[in-house]
Amino acid sequence: MSRADLGGIVSPVSNVLLPRSVRLALWLSTDAPAERIATAVQGSDEPHRLLTRDGTWDLASLIAEVQSSVLTVAALLPVPGDVAAVPRAQDQYHAGTPDPVTAGECLLLGGRERHLIAVPDVQQFGSEWDFGHVVTWHVAQVDEWETAFHGAIGSLAEAESQLRTGLTHATSTIMDLELGMWRPEVKDGIAQLRDARLTDEDLPSITPRRLAALSLAVRLKAIAELALEDTSGGGAVNVWQADQSRAALLEVLRVARRAIAAATYARIER
Known part of the structure; x- marks a missing residue:
C-alpha cells in the first residue's frame, strides 16, 4: 500500500x-x-x-x-x-x-x-x-x-516542549542505528524530511506558532514511520536493537500525533 x-x-x-x-x-x-x-x-x-x-x-x-x-x-x-x-x-x-x-x-x-x-x-x-x-x-x-x-x-505549549524532546529522541535513535544497513530510499527520505516544511498553498492562514508546531510534528511523524518501516524490515543490527529502536520510535510517533492534535485545536470566534 x-x-x-x-x-x-x-x-x-x-x-x-x-x-x-x-x-x-x-x-x-x-x-x-x-x-x-x-x-x-x-x-x-x-x-x-x-x-x-x-x-x-x-x-x-x-x-x-x-x-x-x-x-x-x-x-x-x-x-x-x-x-x-x-x-x-x-x-x-x-x-x-x-x-x-x-x-x-x-x-x-x-x-x-x-x-x-x-x-x-x-x-x-x-x-x-x-x-x-x-x-x-x-x-x-x-x-x-x-x-x-x-x-x-495538553496545550500547544506542552506539545512544543514534547516535540523538542521527541526530536532529540528521534535523532538519537536514528544515529544509533547502522545507517549503512538501511535501504537507500529510506536514508534519502529521512534526509529530505529533516528539512521539510509545510508549504502547501492550500493550507489556511494560521498563527506562526501553530504552523511551526504542526510542521515539526508531521515531519517527526513521517521520519519515525520511515524508520519503523526499515527497522521492521531488517535495518537494525540485531533483535535487541530492533526492539529498542522500535520502542523509541513508537514514543516519538505518539508525541507527534498528539502534537498535531494540539496544533489543530481552536476556539472559534466569529
Whole structure:
C-alpha cells in the first residue's frame, strides 16, 4: 500500500501527509467561505459526502452549518493502543460508521448544545498508477470531549516542549542505528524530511506558532514511520536493537500525533 492510500493529502514537500481531519480542522478555525474550505479539503478527491442521522450532505453544506454553530474544533489521530481523548458516540445511526481508530483520524466539533465527531471513510478506486479517492464522512453526536482532550493531549505549549524532546529522541535513535544497513530510499527520505516544511498553498492562514508546531510534528511523524518501516524490515543490527529502536520510535510517533492534535485545536470566534 502506498502512502497515498492512507487517506492524507500530500504536501509538495517530501510527501508529508496531512490527514483530511487535520486539514479540515485547520480550515474550520478560519473565516474562509464554506466553498473555499470544501475545495481545499477535498483536493484531488471526488466531492466528499457526509452521512448524518438526518441524511446525506455535501461537505460545503455541513461546513456552512458548522460555521454558524460550532465553538471549538480539533482533530485526533488515534491508533490501536493510543485512543486518548476519543469520545464515546451517542448515536450509532448508521451500520457502516467507521471506528476512529480504524480510520486513524477523526474531527471533533463542539457547540453550545451538542458535540460531534466526524470520521472519514476513504475508499480508493482505479489502478495503482491512476487512482482517486471517494470520501464519506460519518457524523455522530458524542459526549462532551474538550475536558478529555485537554487532559490527554495538553496545550500547544506542552506539545512544543514534547516535540523538542521527541526530536532529540528521534535523532538519537536514528544515529544509533547502522545507517549503512538501511535501504537507500529510506536514508534519502529521512534526509529530505529533516528539512521539510509545510508549504502547501492550500493550507489556511494560521498563527506562526501553530504552523511551526504542526510542521515539526508531521515531519517527526513521517521520519519515525520511515524508520519503523526499515527497522521492521531488517535495518537494525540485531533483535535487541530492533526492539529498542522500535520502542523509541513508537514514543516519538505518539508525541507527534498528539502534537498535531494540539496544533489543530481552536476556539472559534466569529
